[in-house]
Amino acid sequence: MPVDHLADLARDVFGEDRVTIEDALDDALTTAVGLADAEAEYGGAGVLVTGSVVTVGEARTLLRRD
Numbered sequence: 001m002p003v004d005h006l007a008d009l010a011r012d013v014f015g016e017d018r019v020t021i022e023d024a025l026d027d028a029l030t031t032a033v034g035l036a037d038a039e040a041e042y043g044g045a046g047v048l049v050t051g052s053v054v055t056v057g058e059a060r061t062l063l064r065r066d
Helices: 003-014 025-039 053-064
Strands: none
Touching (some): 025 053
């Protein structure tokens, strides 16, 4: 599914202000972690990465760098 179509579906469910598109996985993770940290006053938010095993493995590697 093209990212723009998925984003449109997500906007219908979550609203315009809660959907962000990033071109690269590292940028997406940085944005997602920043948003989760900003919304989680007491650490009650997280980031869920989905996709192929390769994508999830790459995300895990990128997140461990921090």
